[in-house]
Amino acid sequence: MRQDINNWQSDRNADPGKKPKPQYRSAFRILGSYVRPHRLAFALVIVCTVIAIGAELFQPYLVKVAIDDNLMGGSQDYGGLLAICFIYFGLSLTGLLFTYLQNNLLQYAGQSIVAGIRKQLFEHITKLSMSYFDKTPSGSLITHVSSDTEAVNQFFNQVLLTLLRDGLTLLAILGMMFHLDPVLGLYCLVLLPVIAVISVAFRSFMRNTYQMARTRLSRLVSFVAENLSGMHLIQAFHQQKAQAEQFKERNEAYYKANIREIRTMVLFNRSFDLLSNLTIAFVTWIGGKAVLGQTLEFGVLYAFITYIRQFFQPINAITQQWNTLQSATVAVNRIWSVLDTRPDIEDRPQPVQIHWESVEGRIDFNRITFGYGSESPVFRGLDLHIRAGETIGIVGTTGAGKSSLISLLCRFYDVQEGSILIDGHDIRDLPQARLHRIVGLVQQEPFLYAGSIIDNVRMFDETISRDAVVRACEFVGADRLIRRMKDGYDTKLSERGSGLSAGERQLLSFARIIVFRPKVLVLDEATANLDSQTEQLIQRALQVVSEGRTTIAIAHRLSTVMQADRIIVLRHGEIVEEGTHRELLERKGFYEQLYRHSQGEAKEEEVRMQRKNASMPFKENVV
Incomplete structure (x- = not known):
């Protein structure tokens, strides 16, 4: 893993004249280097995901068979219909079991990775030189260790699972659609470029929005940490109101960034909801005409509409995780900016070893x-x-x-x-x-x-x-x-x-x-x-x-x-x-001169102590 990270660093610094690589690519390469030691766990996650998706997507096909072969076909084979019900129930249990295994395996691997990143980050910070801490606010470092690692944690808890499960689900649904009716499948395939256009249009704007929110949060945390450290000065000089005003400004800036983030996300998701409803209406109209014209079986139309609904569910899930993905990629780059910082003070490759007793x-x-x-x-x-x-x-x-x-x-x-x-x-x-x-x-x-x-x-x-x-x-x-x-x-x-x-x-x-x-x-x-x-x-x-x-x-x-x-x-x-x-x-x-000055201070302190001691009996009597 360390070798892969070093290779990434050398690629990044290879040619200063070139434009820097996109941060997404960099973030995923960094995360990939941490994922590699857990290859077996992620391979099992993929296997469980494929089985769970297969069990879920085969259920509408079973209903299609029951409608076309048993109900609409006039068949009196109640035994076959009962067998379909048992298979449907078995697929549900299979999906439940493998979804449970998939989530547990992914959580185990993800939590191990995040714990390792947090440990590596803390150990690296403790090795940095004092000049780094002179320039870097402690609140910013607290954000890296707590908030940024938590954003990476959410990537493994939510984003990675969504990308894996729902990405495979989309591919499987497209396959089932073309298997049921290639013509309707081609109509639905037209949606993909539209989805891509909407995603690209929002991508840059959303990334800037999330970057702004993370930066303002870091400044807010840094300000709070600084004030907590100097609380005795704030109270001694009655600066509570002035500091509250400064906190209000930073809090207001973070609030506005969050509102902008929410508005962007709502507009993004509602665009897909509208597209989903229009698609279902269109397929119902085209498929309904085909069913009435007896060129399409009713069970196929039912299964197709079910798959369309399922088709937009993973898309909505992926887009809803877009802000978490944005936050995670920003957090990874912020964490790596710290890990990529080399201490100004480092040991020589072959340091001199001296015995402590001989010093x-x-x-x-x-x-x-x-x-x-x-x-x-x-x-x-x-x-x-x-x-x-x-x-x-x-x-x-x-x-x-x-x-x-x-x-x-x-x-x-x-x-x-x-x-x-x-x-x-x-x-x-x-x-x-x-x-x-x-x-x-x-x-x-x-x-x-x-x-x-x-x-x-x-x-x-x-x-x-x-x-x-x-x-x-x-x-x-x-x-x-x-x-x-x-x-x-x-x-x-x-x-x-x-x-x-x-x-x-x-x-x-x-x-x-x-x-x-x-x-x-x-x-x-x-x-x-x-x-x-x-x-x-x-x-x-x-x-x-x-x-x-x-x-x-x-x-x-x-x-x-x-x-x-x-x-x-x-x-x-x-x-x-x-x-x-x-x-x-x-x-x-x-x-x-220094001595005469210090003697003057000593006398002043002695007078203060005498006054303090003289006042003690008076205070005791008052009490």
Whole structure:
């Protein structure tokens, strides 16, 4: 399957000068590559479908035989008429049985394919580079994983079954019509070009309509996801009304697209209803004259009219699934646009394998140059060397490049010039899985998943024992607060750990570090959102966690890095100063300005805390 997909990609990219192939063809080729591993199941579906169709279409022919040979012919063969009734009943049971088998086989194969697509899509998204998520709204990706895969699911549940069953039914009905009366069959055959003209006339317009509806739905979902993520800001700044107005605009646009889609579909279907009624009237008139003129048997006319009604039923069924087909083809191309995106950061074909135990943690930034897209470079030839086991503090104003430096070390992005080495190995030569075990990252807002505390600490890795998690939590001082909870380590956390304070969440992230034992520890503003008292608690845990590891701490509060072996001062992507806290203060340079500024903020916070504490007895008395 993967080879077929790769062939499709090479065909698509073979000649940029040629016009792109139609999206229908591309979508069906993509789906065909997923269908191929289930060939046996689909072959059995076809066999069951043929038997079920045969059993259904032979029933009007039996009625024709009963009318012409038994009723109109004056035959008194009641036994033969009873046999026809039993055969009719047997055909009904046969149709029921094989229709049941056909549906179950198709659902099994279809659900397996959709589950595989959903799994492949999610795994691929998790492997994409950070630059992709910088440009792509999370709501759009949620739409791909949920709504678009559901559209593909509907293709297998509804469209494929309709195309297969009703397409074969149409061919079989035409065969039965020509068998009964070739002249009337030719009259009905004239309908096919008319049907084709109506389909082609609507096809392009309908596709644009469904594409518009899907696009507007994606924008709506993306807007909702963005607002849910930033709900605290919306409420803090009383933006509910403004956001509601923006939602109303997007909702109105999606509503209009849906109304346009429904109008198009109704007009399309009613055109076929009108054509069906005109055809039945025409055949009744022509066939009735032939029956009155005794050139056509009445049973043949009855069977013919029954087949005409059945002829338009599959056509109506196919056209009613047209919007689902449109939605599925659009969804397949949208899904494939994600699967076709290659990560900017990929492992080398033959990466360097180093033993985790042998890593010392020496880091070298060798004259690196880096910028985001077409923007001016953040770093121009930056040079920084960190000894194994050294604790480095990185400070600077907003936009100085502190977080960018860490993103490069974690290889969320690649440098454009220069190199980053760990123990003399270029990180681009290391497997990403190994690099991320070597470099442990603790962020300003530690992310906790919905699940138990023990699973959050070990990141759902069952190979890490419960005892190892408990020891890690004891090591960083999180054990006492965990045991105070109702279910202890089995306490279920909500999304992002909303039931815990910022300090408690940070302690759990430190416990993760102990469990996974990285050689290099990176702290990205790990105490920025903590009050002074909690920060002291975290600082003690930090000293425990960083022991024996190369530690890089990005800090907004200079108190976090005052005890570091060396402090690096960044300004506009350049190292302007470096040294210990005392050395930098004695120079009375940029760091000294940052320090005086931070001291002012610290005093303000201390005053706020004093006022808060002073007001507590008053509040208690009021209560």
